[in-house]
Amino acid sequence: MDSCCQNHFQKSATFVRCPVCHQKGKSVQIITIKALLHPQALETIDPESNYAFCSNSFCEVVYFNGVQFYGKDSLKVLVYQKDDALDVPVCYCFGWTRKRLIQAIRSSQNPVEFIREHVLANRCGCEVNNPQGSCCLGNVTKFIQSIDKGSSG
Numbered sequence: 605m606d607s608c609c610q611n612h613f614q615k616s617a618t619f620v621r622c623p624v625c626h627q628k629g630k631s632v633q634i635i636t637i638k639a640l641l642h643p644q645a646l647e648t649i650d651p652e653s654n655y656a657f658c659s660n661s662f663c664e665v666v667y668f669n670g671v672q673f674y675g676k677d678s679l680k681v682l683v684y685q686k687d688d689a690l691d692v693p694v695c696y697c698f699g700w701t702r703k704r705l706i707q708a709i710r711s712s713q714n715p716v717e718f719i720r721e722h723v724l725a726n727r728c729g730c731e732v733n734n735p736q737g738s739c740c741l742g743n744v745t746k747f748i749q750s751i752d753k754g755s756s757g
């Protein structure tokens with residue numbers, strides 16, 4: 605009876621909330637989880653279930669479904685949304701860390717154009733590189749806007 609109820613919960617939920625912070629998660633493909641979890645965590649996943657990504661920077665949880673959750677220590681990479689260090693990638697596919705973005709902006713380059721060019725050429729692999737499992741361009745744009753605000757004063 606328990607497994608029946610769990611299956612019903614997972615299939616009927618169009619979104620699920622993070623078990624720790626209760627913020628709405630974004631669903632991620634199972635390939636993202638398979639690519640980025642440490643082996644020990646990977647050994648415990650349920651490939652049939654739907655996992656979601658918690659983007660709340662104040663929450664330790666990265667992936668969750670209705671039954672399990674995985675914190676940032678379960679991943680092989682630093683998670684942009686969960687770690688504000690300068691060496692954390694914003695664009696995982698093409699290696700744009702916060703530090704590299706700041707340096708590019710200060711030397712009047714446009715990293716967004718550079719990244720977009722590669723995305724349009726279908727060179728990106730966000731689903732296996734980026735913990736959020738989707739394109740980084742929104743994060744890059746927001747981060748650059750935050751640098752502009754920070755440095756103009």
Ligand SMILES: [Zn+2]
Nearest residue numbers: 622625658663
């Ligand atoms: Zn959370």
